[in-house]
Amino acid sequence: MIEIRNLTKRFGSLTAVDDVSFDVGRGEVLGFLGPNGAGKSTTMKMVTGFLAPDGGTIRIGGLDVASDPVEVKRWIGYLPEGAPLYGEMTVRAFLRFIAEIRGLRGAEARRRIDSAIEQVSLGTVLEMPIDTLSKGFKRRVGLAQAILHDPHILILDEPTDGLDPNQKHEVRTLIRGMSAEKVIVLSTHILEEVDAVCTRATIIANGRIVSDGTPEELLRRSRMHNALRLGLVVGDAGSAGVVETLKAVPGVALVEVDAQSGNALEVMLFPAGGVPLAGPAGEAARANGWEVTELHVERGRLDDVFRAITVGEGGASHG
Amino acid sequence: MANVWIIYKRELSAYFGTPIAYVFLAIFVFLSGIFAFYIGNFFEREQADLQAFFQFHPWLYLFLIPALSMRLWAEERRAGTIELLFTLPVTMTEVVLGKFLAAWKFTAIALSLTFPFWITVNYLGDPDNGVILAGYLGSLLMAGAFLAIGSCISALTRNQVIAFVVSGVVCLGFVLSGFPLVLDFVGAVAPPIVVDTVRSFSFLTHFQAISKGVLDAGDVIYFVSLIVFWLFVNAVVIEWRKAG
Numbered sequence: 334m335i336e337i338r339n340l341t342k343r344f345g346s347l348t349a350v351d352d353v354s355f356d357v358g359r360g361e362v363l364g365f366l367g368p369n370g371a372g373k374s375t376t377m378k379m380v381t382g383f384l385a386p387d388g389g390t391i392r393i394g395g396l397d398v399a400s401d402p403v404e405v406k407r408w409i410g411y412l413p414e415g416a417p418l419y420g421e422m423t424v425r426a427f428l429r430f431i432a433e434i435r436g437l438r439g440a441e442a443r444r445r446i447d448s449a450i451e452q453v454s455l456g457t458v459l460e461m462p463i464d465t466l467s468k469g470f471k472r473r474v475g476l477a478q479a480i481l482h483d484p485h486i487l488i489l490d491e492p493t494d495g496l497d498p499n500q501k502h503e504v505r506t507l508i509r510g511m512s513a514e515k516v517i518v519l520s521t522h523i524l525e526e527v528d529a530v531c532t533r534a535t536i537i538a539n540g541r542i543v544s545d546g547t548p549e550e551l552l553r554r555s556r557m558h559n560a561l562r563l564g565l566v567v568g569d570a571g572s573a574g575v576v577e578t579l580k581a582v583p584g585v586a587l588v589e590v591d592a593q594s595g596n597a598l599e600v601m602l603f604p605a606g607g608v609p610l611a612g613p614a615g616e617a618a619r620a621n622g623w624e625v626t627e628l629h630v631e632r633g634r635l636d637d638v639f640r641a642i643t644v645g646e647g648g649a650s651h652g
Numbered sequence: 653m654a655n656v657w658i659i660y661k662r663e664l665s666a667y668f669g670t671p672i673a674y675v676f677l678a679i680f681v682f683l684s685g686i687f688a689f690y691i692g693n694f695f696e697r698e699q700a701d702l703q704a705f706f707q708f709h710p711w712l713y714l715f716l717i718p719a720l721s722m723r724l725w726a727e728e729r730r731a732g733t734i735e736l737l738f739t740l741p742v743t744m745t746e747v748v749l750g751k752f753l754a755a756w757k758f759t760a761i762a763l764s765l766t767f768p769f770w771i772t773v774n775y776l777g778d779p780d781n782g783v784i785l786a787g788y789l790g791s792l793l794m795a796g797a798f799l800a801i802g803s804c805i806s807a808l809t810r811n812q813v814i815a816f817v818v819s820g821v822v823c824l825g826f827v828l829s830g831f832p833l834v835l836d837f838v839g840a841v842a843p844p845i846v847v848d849t850v851r852s853f854s855f856l857t858h859f860q861a862i863s864k865g866v867l868d869a870g871d872v873i874y875f876v877s878l879i880v881f882w883l884f885v886n887a888v889v890i891e892w893r894k895a896g
Contacts, residue, residue, distance in 0.1 A: 378735070381739040382739060403743060404741075406740060406742075407741045411736075411739045413735040413739070415732055417732030417735060418731075418736070419662070419733055421666055421669035422662075422666070430658065434655060434742060435740070435741065436741070478736075
């Protein structure tokens with residue numbers, strides 16, 4: 334549905350987006366990750382036809398954004414960064430304006446507006462000027478205008494920024510609910526969001542794609558992936574003895590002591606080659622007469638992966 | 653072209669969505685009264701026409717129109733709504749036209765609120781209402797030219813104050829180029845053809861003819877082509893500096 338080839342954008346001497354190519358298909362929710370200034374928003378601005386690329390092509394549903402901008406914009410619902418809105422309008426007047434300019438008329442327009450209002454729970458603020466609304470409500474008005482015409486493609490630049498945890502949950506539920514029949518691209522800083530809603534995570538740093546895969550694949554790159562957190566109450570054996578014993582467990586590559594107070598010990602076991610550790614480690618504890626107070630298999634930490642990938646890239650380019 | 657209408661409606665309602673609209677209308681009517689009665693000697697002239705009223709319009713527009721046009725694009729830039737606007741299925745022409753027409757309509761409303769002058773002059777004497785109509789049309793055309801300049805300059809910045817000041821200066825240039833003082837100065841140092849060219853670019857020269865009831869095609873074409881030119885530059889400026 335979205336085909337991007339060799340996309341490049343320069344601002345003066347800065348190359349904001351550097352030879353980026355990727356495809357997004359129906360049913361996919363692509364999470365765009367990257368540090369601030371990595372080129373996420375610039376890429377989205379080009380896909381939505383706001384900025385003209387300096388090089389490369391963007392095709393949406395077979396149409397070239399550069400040659401058919403108005404037609405392409407009909408297909409897309411877009412929430413720009415910071416959810417800019419006409420503050421002096423009431424929510425209802427604003428959504429009517431969007432419906433009108435999207436070519437919706439009469440009963441169809443009313444039906445679509447009502448549906449968008451319901452989907453993002455705006456019913457209570459319809460007659461209020463947008464300027465007077467809280468950040469969370471403004472963001473939801475921005476979402477409402479993006480989904481108003483039931484677009485094939487949704488491009489959301491930081492859709493949950495500034496929302497409280499409940500509102501974040503609502504927006505994620507909304508995105509998941511729409512994901513089956515749409516193409517959704519969203520950018521975010523919040524890594525748990527990628528895990529929660531995205532089928533694919535693309536990390537961009539310094540204008541280049543540095544990683545592209547499922548969130549699961551990304552997690553697998555974490556050193557924490559399948560690591561085992563063990564809470565133990567050991568008898569007289571000192572922590573050194575415990576570490577030695579655990580190191581001998583088959584499949585354990587490394588043992589780290591995270592915390593120790595008296596006889597209680599918290600250790601982290603890192604596996605060699607993805608071998609499950611919970612079984613053998615538990616057995617070793619029982620055999621030594623240690624009491625197991627905690628046993629938890631880590632899925633991996635996206636923060637670690639994200640930092641490893643993006644900081645590495647940044648260092649390379651500055652050097 | 654339906655989109656022009658939709659954008660026009662939104663833009664016009666945006667004017668009335670803030671108190672600025674009413675302040676502007678009140679000041680416009682008040683100042684045109686002050687100018688006509690106290691400086692233009694409306695009564696002392698003892699003529700049944702609105703010359704005293706119209707002759708100050710270029711000066712009135714000089715600072716009132718930039719106040720009206722300054723937010724047209726600068727505000728879209730500041731609030732970031734320019735991104736929202738240009739990712740909707742609309743063309744540049746539709747947006748530029750819609751916004752300009754809304755501002756022009758607003759000026760027309762302001763101008764029409766000066767109807768008490770027309771009533772007064774008709775009550776006191778027997779004026780040529782054709783001349784007065786021509787005066788109103790000329791004033792509206794000139795306002796359109798001021799607005800097109802203001803709209804274009806507003807597109808260059810996200811700061812409304814800068815848009816206001818720069819528009820005022822550019823408009824002043826267009827007004828002053830017909831001023832005797834300026835023309836005499838130009839005449840002293842340049843050949844007559846240059847003087848005529850400078851004069852031909854002046855709002856004053858073209859407006860004075862119209863306000864006297866002479867609705868000459870040349871003057872109308874002058875204002876219309878000025879509007880078209882500045883709106884075209886307006887569109888080019890936005891395309892060029894959309895992200896800024």
